[in-house]
Amino acid sequence: MARSRAVMSIYDQPMWKSIDAGKWQLQQCDGCGAYRYPPGPVCDKCLSMDSTWRDLSGRGKVLSWVVFHRKYLSDYEPPYNAVAVQLAEGPIVVTNLIGPEPEGGWIGRDVEICYEPDAEGHTIPRVKLAN
Ligand SMILES: [Zn+2]
Structure with missing residues (x-):
């Protein structure tokens, strides 16, 4: 029987670490301020590659x-x-x-x-x- 489990990529690791610490973080785009989910290398709104992890x-x-x-x-x-x-x-x-x-x-x-x-x-x- 399948088990539910976090799918982990290099972009997901910081998010799951923050969840394990009890304070979920996502990347906020340094270019336009949009939050990224799921975590990834590029903003889907403005294509900026710069971001900062922030507490939700x-x-x-x-x-x-x-x-x-x-x-x-x-x-x-x-x-x-x-x-x-x-x-x-x-x-x-x-x-x-x-x-x-x-x-x-x-x-x-x-x-x-x-x-x-x-x-x-x-x-x-x-x-x-x-x-
Ligand atoms: Zn952006």
Whole structure:
């Protein structure tokens, strides 16, 4: 059975290190200020190769969501959700909402990043409803 695991490239390593430290960082373009996700060598907005790693605010909003009722991965027992979250800094990430589910609709709900260990001791960023 497949296991979910971080796919690691040379551009991903600083990001996953920051996540392991409990403070997710992404590259902010030195040319136009856009945040890059996934990490990479070039800004997709202005093509600048210069960037600086910056802490994320930890805030975002739910753009879309789904609940899976079938088992696809051994470490995800159904039912479980997946949410697309637009970070306050702009990038869209896909993760899981933990804790209480939203009442009265998921889309547009404010969430905050939280960090959870996986079965192998790595840290996975997830989100929970913001207070
Ligand atoms: Zn740029």
